[in-house]
Amino acid sequence: MKYEGYLVDLDGTMYSGNTVIDGAIDFIDRLNRNGIPYVFLTNNATKTQQEAAQKLIDMGFDIHPETLYTSAMATAAYLENEQPGARIHVIGSESLKSTLAESGFTLADADVDYVVMGLDREINYDKLSRGALLIAEGAKLISTNPDRKFPTEAGLVPGNGSLVSVLASTTGVEPIVIGKPEGIILEAAVSTLGLPKDRVLLVGDNYDTDIRTGLDNGVHTLHVNTGVTPAEEVKKQERQPEYMIDHLKEWSVK
Structure with missing residues (x-):
């Protein structure tokens, strides 16, 4: 199935600490070349949008700060609505x-x-x-x-x-x-893509946050075995992601 937009996790999917994960830059480059919109959806609240984007840029990713949506931003949005x-x-x-x-x-x-x-x-x-x-x-x-x-x-x-x-x-x-796997952050991020949820794919490494976000809120998921949850643990779960791969270089965006 071809997806028209992507929600992409950071820690364990794009990088681990200060090290780029193999295939991550190429994956984003392929999305860019094909004009496919994406949002980096991260539970990391320790950085501002600009700071989170700058880390990726410094690592060699060709991205814009507007593609970052953090749990800090989602928390602010939630509070603005509540009080x-x-x-x-x-x-x-x-x-x-x-x-x-x-x-x-x-x-x-x-x-x-x-x-x-x-x-x-x-x-x-x-x-x-x-x-x-x-x-x-x-x-x-x-x-x-x-x-x-x-x-x-x-x-x-x-x-x-x-x-x-x-x-x-x-x-x-x-x-x-506020953050993944709650629907609060997912709905906010999907709205920035301007696409229906059934045309969006969520990519991540953590079953309990990334994958459950999609499973609980109607978005297809791609589990990458480069971070928190190993494949053998994912396979034990009652609910499975739509896709699972070892490296992002295995995934075709076309």
Whole structure:
């Protein structure tokens, strides 16, 4: 089947850490040559749209910043719909904070409506304690993504979902999850392509996030065995992706 648009994951699909995955640049080049639109759909909330795009450009990808859609952007869009101008406490990177501040939200450490948590590589006990206390006072908990682990050049390391689970366990409050596999981020990304979902293919390496996003929300999926979930684990799942390959160079976009 020929697809008219693509949603493409980053970590584990395009690159691992700072290393380009074999066949990834060629895959994007083929989409470009054939005039096929695509959006990079990433659960990574540690970078702004421009920063995420610049990493790809520096690696040799021929892309434009507008092709990036991050869970930080989806979180901002969700909050704009739910409570414009809300007061929020952010546990996460400076880029996540700037994305939310630029969307009109007030960043604060007290009397907040939401605690928003994204991957924080400088997480500590004080940050987790502050978040737990604010939630106990009535703030809603938002997780930019549920990834419990993600691939690096050294191996798999803890993701945002693992850290958010500390707050959920402490407070008994389950987070509102924005990123994959939730439909919130998928619908927003598909709308930027301007295509019906049955003409779009989602490409990713993580069954629990990438593949489930498609399975749960009506988009066909292509699992690439270059990241989090190995083929043998995917094959054990009750629901299977439409396609599975070892490397993107095996996939024809025509």
